[in-house]
Amino acid sequence: MSAPDDLGAAALTGPRTEGVRPWRKTGERSLVRDRWIDLRAEAWETGRGVSLDPWYMLHWRPWVHVVAITPDDRVVMVRQFRPGAAEALLELPGGIVDEDGEGAIMRAGERELGEETGYTAEDFIPYAAPFNDPAHATNRVHFLFARNARPTGAQRLDEAEDIQVETPTITELLEGLPRGMVAHASHIGTLYLGLLAAGRIAVTPR
Secondary structure (H helix, E strand, O other): OOOHHHHHHHHHHOOOOOOOOOOEEEEEEEEEEOOOEEEEEEEEEOOOOEEEEEEEEEEEEEEEEEEEEOOOOOOEEEEEEEEEOOEEEOOOOEEEEOOOOOHHHHHHHHHHHHHHOOOEHHHEEEEEEEOOOOOEOOOOEEEEEEEOOOEEEOOOOOOHHHEEEEEEEEEHHHHHHHHHHOOOHHHHHHHHHHHHHHOOOOOOOO
């Protein structure tokens, strides 16, 4: 859901010297809440005084995505069916950070990499934590770079999971990303930033 068209048009008329005014939440109603999802219909008033009701918000726990690189410069990835796309997509290992406290993000990354792929890594290094969808979701996605990933056991999949492990080379990924090799938007950003954090690519402004 987006703001009314008149607000979008107003934003294109030129710069505003007063800055962006914050919105104010005026109410909320719970629509669906279980172990997987917390969907609420909220009421908001924009900084210009426009009422937006309902404004749908997902209150999710944090997620984690792992860019795990092997000693021979391959990236450990997974392919699984995604109902929204109606096809099996190539993605990064990842999942929900299901606990709180110090070290929870690292443990979640190590757990998801092991369960989905059977790989372990030398260490897990955080390098970014952007919002998943700041307009309609509250959670951040924590990006981890894992060094020297190696297969050390079998996958430990949930009953509903059917995951194929793939290990494209960094060169194959860099060539394939602009052509749609990875179709999940947040995973594309995770990969580029992860390879940058790992020192495998460089960005030169021009």
